[in-house]
Amino acid sequence: MRERMANFWKHLAQQPWGLWWIQARRLVRIEVRRNLFSWKATWIYFLAFIPTFIIFIHLMADRHNASWMSDDTNVLAGIVQLYYIRLGVFFGCLGIFSRLIRGEMIERSLHFYLLSPVKREVLLLCKFVAGSISAVLLFGSAMVADFALMYAGFGAAGTDYVFNGPGLGQLEAYVAIVVLACLGYGAVFLLLSMMFRNPTPAAMLVLGWEAINPVMPSILQKISVASYLRHLMPVSVSANGIFALLTVQTEPVSAWAATLGLLVLIAAVLVYSCYRMRSLEIRYTTE
Amino acid sequence: MNDKIIFEDVSKFYGEVLGVNRVSLSIPPGITTLVGPNGSGKTTLMNLMTGLVQPSSGSISVMGLSPSNSPELFRILGYCTQFDFFPRGLTGWQFIFDSLMLHGISEAQAIQLTIEAIERVQLGEAAGRKIAGYSKGMRQKVRLAQAIAHHPRVLVLDEPLNGLDPMARAESIALFQELGRQGMHLLISSHILDEVDRISDRVVLITGGYLIAEGSIQQVRQEVREKPMQVLIRCDQPAVLASKMFAINHCVEARLHADGRGVFLRTADIDQFYSMLNGIAAEGLVKIEAVAPADDDASAIYQYLIGSDGSAS
Numbered sequence: 001m002r003e004r005m006a007n008f009w010k011h012l013a014q015q016p017w018g019l020w021w022i023q024a025r026r027l028v029r030i031e032v033r034r035n036l037f038s039w040k041a042t043w044i045y046f047l048a049f050i051p052t053f054i055i056f057i058h059l060m061a062d063r064h065n066a067s068w069m070s071d072d073t074n075v076l077a078g079i080v081q082l083y084y085i086r087l088g089v090f091f092g093c094l095g096i097f098s099r100l101i102r103g104e105m106i107e108r109s110l111h112f113y114l115l116s117p118v119k120r121e122v123l124l125l126c127k128f129v130a131g132s133i134s135a136v137l138l139f140g141s142a143m144v145a146d147f148a149l150m151y152a153g154f155g156a157a158g159t160d161y162v163f164n165g166p167g168l169g170q171l172e173a174y175v176a177i178v179v180l181a182c183l184g185y186g187a188v189f190l191l192l193s194m195m196f197r198n199p200t201p202a203a204m205l206v207l208g209w210e211a212i213n214p215v216m217p218s219i220l221q222k223i224s225v226a227s228y229l230r231h232l233m234p235v236s237v238s239a240n241g242i243f244a245l246l247t248v249q250t251e252p253v254s255a256w257a258a259t260l261g262l263l264v265l266i267a268a269v270l271v272y273s274c275y276r277m278r279s280l281e282i283r284y285t286t287e
Numbered sequence: 288m289n290d291k292i293i294f295e296d297v298s299k300f301y302g303e304v305l306g307v308n309r310v311s312l313s314i315p316p317g318i319t320t321l322v323g324p325n326g327s328g329k330t331t332l333m334n335l336m337t338g339l340v341q342p343s344s345g346s347i348s349v350m351g352l353s354p355s356n357s358p359e360l361f362r363i364l365g366y367c368t369q370f371d372f373f374p375r376g377l378t379g380w381q382f383i384f385d386s387l388m389l390h391g392i393s394e395a396q397a398i399q400l401t402i403e404a405i406e407r408v409q410l411g412e413a414a415g416r417k418i419a420g421y422s423k424g425m426r427q428k429v430r431l432a433q434a435i436a437h438h439p440r441v442l443v444l445d446e447p448l449n450g451l452d453p454m455a456r457a458e459s460i461a462l463f464q465e466l467g468r469q470g471m472h473l474l475i476s477s478h479i480l481d482e483v484d485r486i487s488d489r490v491v492l493i494t495g496g497y498l499i500a501e502g503s504i505q506q507v508r509q510e511v512r513e514k515p516m517q518v519l520i521r522c523d524q525p526a527v528l529a530s531k532m533f534a535i536n537h538c539v540e541a542r543l544h545a546d547g548r549g550v551f552l553r554t555a556d557i558d559q560f561y562s563m564l565n566g567i568a569a570e571g572l573v574k575i576e577a578v579a580p581a582d583d584d585a586s587a588i589y590q591y592l593i594g595s596d597g598s599a600s
Contacts, residue, residue, distance in 0.1 A: 016358075019391045022391045023391055026385070026388045027389065037376075038376060107375065109372050111368060112373075113389075114339060114357070115337060115361055116386060117357060117358045118357070278355075279341060281340045282339040282340065283340065
């Protein structure tokens with residue numbers, strides 16, 4: 001056993017990490033450029049910044065009274081949990097990550113990467129990193145803008161809430177949630193795009209699964225991105241009517257356990273994606 | 288290191304559709320042309336040796352490397368595919384430069400190799416424009432530039448002359464010949480058979496996923512012994528020569544050359560034909576100026592072995 005471990009570490013040490021690092025940097029730059037600076041990404045900008053636009057209108061048009069700050073805090077929590085996690089980041093990541101492999105097969109340009117001296121696993125992981133950077137840049141900056149605009153109208157009370165109260169802690173939690181949501185949904189959609197010619201129907205199933213997941217047995221709740229993120233919310237959202245289904249209280253889990261659980265889920269999905277990437281064939285005629 | 292491209296009993300099925308079946312090949316350095324009708328399996332063979340598809344059975348080795356070992360393989364191999372698509376929004380320059388940067392070389396080196404590749408395919412100032420605005424010939428050139436930019440030892444070219452105007456075609460052929468002379472492996476698929484003749488050291492004929500023949504054009508023609516060979520004889524009295532040959536019951540077909548100063552004779556036994564021709568020449572009745580095989584070219588072999596409809600005879 002010890003000898004096997006020694007061989008494993010020796011094998012790892014012999015890998016061309018320096019070359020992989022150079023290739024990874026270049027690949028990520030190319031992919032981020034393609035993800036963010038293309039007309040096809042316009043609708044993802046829209047998904048990310050539509051709440052920002054609405055909050056900006058709210059800032060300009062509505063009166064702000066310090067006593068209403070807790071209402072706006074709840075509204076912001078609702079936007080994060082009900083819009084960003086359920087819809088915005090979900091569909092944004094569907095657009096970004098399903099393009100990375102399947103989109104390039106549809107555009108018939110993936111072979112250029114497969115014909116370069118880059119290990120396929122490195123290519124897949126770099127595409128995932130580039131997709132994650134793109135999604136986090138869009139949704140993370142939208143989240144920060146939402147937060148700033150939400151409290152900007154309250155003047156000194158708002159500043160006090162953010163810098164001397166729980167504000168910054170909440171912002172950190174929201175940004176962490178958005179980052180984890182991007183990574184989690186990104187990994188899932190990257191895999192789905194490799195498994196299905198059209199990943200959208202499968203994504204709709206995932207959306208349905210995420211919606212009914214809170215009422216599933218606890219073991220099944222672990223196979224869900226949103227269920228982990230729910231435990232990281234700094235402000236609990238109490239919703240009525242149909243939204244109640246989206247905010248069902250699940251088995252309490254600590255923030256660290258939820259983060260670790262989600263990272264394990266992401267790692268498992270990426271390992272399986274790497275396995276599929278190895279045997280990926282270019283047969284554009286079937287696309 | 289093994290300097291050959293080797294296919295050992297390779298089959299590829301796309302579901303129930305046959306790509307290639309039990310192909311065994313050993314390709315030495317030089318220019319080798321894959322000849323066959325559409326859907327015969329040429330591109331499948333190229334995709335198999337570059338790892339874009341995996342064989343259903345059998346094994347492939349490119350100069351001792353497995354196609355699944357992409358980091359090593361694509362340092363020595365360039366593949367100019369026939370897919371006429373490119374990553375969105377790139378200029379020709381960016382496309383070649385980005386590809387080179389994935390080799391892990393320095394930016395300065397990548398710039399130098401990009402300039403060199405652009406000059407080699409004579410893309411000129413068009414390299415600075417978006418590929419989306421390129422003509423078909425320019426897109427073919429930029430693909431070729433990308434494939435040769437890193438100085439590969441094996442170059443795989445799928446229909447590289449498609450879409451090129453006569454001038455660009457002549458330039459490309461000259462480039463292929465130069466690369467072949469430098470000891471590179473060039474594997475080319477082409478429909479343009481008269482140009483295949485000019486550049487190939489070897490041909491591989493394939494149809495319906497089956498390998499029909501391989502070797503130099505002359506070797507392959509020799510192997511097709513059951514098909515009568517056609518010889519063009521330039522002489523002062525072609526009609527007399529034809530009648531003489533028919534009189535000794537040797538020729539199976541005769542056709543006068545359009546200029547009236549030669550005759551095409553078809554014979555089932557080329558060795559006996561030449562000895563009889565020597566006899567007629569010695570008699571002095573006909574003054575023979577030149578003798579040349581008229582059908583040991585790729586086009587004739589293609590017609591014999593594959594047929595104009597693409598079905599093997």
